[in-house]
Amino acid sequence: MQLLETTRNHQSELAKYCRTGQYNPIQGVNERHVGRYRQLVINVVDDTLRSAFPLTCNLLSPDEWTKEVNDFFSSHACQSPQVWSMPKEFWAYVKDQQPAIVKKYPFLDELLWLEWLEVEMFMMEDKTAGHTPAGNLKKDKIVINPEHHLQYFTYPVHLKNAQQITKTDKGHYFLVLHREPVTGKVKFTNLSPFLARMVELLAEKPRTIKELIKKTSREIGIVPDQQLAEDVLHFLENALAGGLIHGFVNK
């Protein structure tokens, strides 16, 4: 026997109530207690989003936050069976639907994306790259940590307190996130356009520092000098110590 339309409708009505908070009488339901379901459902959604987006939650007033969470959950059909990844759908909803709050905070979708990236990078499946930890940064081909993500933003959401970001901050910002191999913690590194392109080139394939400086300088249109070489070496030394650089090509 197939599920009858009436049964299907009863289930749908209860689900709609849980998503919207608007109750339409359902046959046989205890109206004193049915509210527990709405509370349980919205609490899970709210807690999960607060946990994923602490900066956004702090930026918005309590009423603004509650409105966005309720609007999202009532109008968007969450697709992920894994609740920890549901916040990505909240980010996509804000980006696609451009609710009124985005006019007040034009950087909101970038802030949400930054916060989501940290969750995703922390949780994502392991990636490996063949390398040896021993080598010479000045001579050997460098292997970047495959667990990294290069990101471009138009607002400095990774640099400034969200409450202090204004339209005048609009510009070009680059950062790289990587998962530290031992602790699994996600680290953020602000980048100049030069270093961002260098990271991008390293992600394509292992290269030597000389190759990186030469190719990046040519593409960006600058003449490399001793100072640039020293700055790049300093960046790579820090990147190696911090786990953004995995090591060197196996010989």
Added chain:
Amino acid sequence: MTGIGFRKDFAEEFLQSSVLQPSFLEVAPENWIGVGGYWKKQLNKALKRYPLFLHGLSLSIGSPDPLDLDFLRKVKTFIKETGAGIYSEHLSYAKCDNAHLYDLLPVPFTADAVDHVSERILQVQDLLQQKIAIEIVSYYTPVAPEMTELEFINAVLRKSGCDLLLDVNNIYVNSFNHHYDPYQFIDGLTIDNVSYIHMAGHLKIADDLIIDTHGEAIIDPVYQLFDYAIRKLQKDVPVLLERDFNIPDLAELQHEILQLEKIKRDALKEKSYATA
């Protein structure tokens, strides 16, 4: 054997000490599938020391929506990767109108729902190529019931042939909320299908409502009901202590595990004396 729900809230402390000594661990596959990094390392450490059981949250076996076969295949892969011994799910729905709800809603106790749920259980078992256990959920309101909860559960068990995950706390909670005798309920269950037991604490939030929180210690009436269920069952099945919130010292959890083991041991020993 008595296990514990492996929760991130106490995973690190648990793995670094020997205070808590479960026989096995249980996780929700939804919280671990596709996860790497720190948590994968923690899970791998746990898997080196303990057998694993899986208890799903999102399969939505009672949903009007089609089964999420892609997700089910991921569960199958996860079962294989972790060597999990049992995969159980809830007799409820968590997705409807193509939207996940992230909680367990009660299925209407109707004849068509019995058929629908049973067919889906068979479909799941067919894809996984293993029997699953279905948990009686706690519920706070019935929805358009045509039969009793007991009739509904027994009908699903009879039609699908699946195992039963007997959540003793849920039976206690439901008996309070819906005014029936939990002992008579257990007497009426198709007890032979029980392959796994869950035990947990709950919270009474009103004179007429208890919520299944998994955030409190197990209370004596639930221990007594557990004792009754084991005597009725007369076989040794795995028992899980669920504690998801308000995590106490691990020594307190170990005390609950020992209490559960003692009750089970005594209940089964008395029977063996009686038949000797």
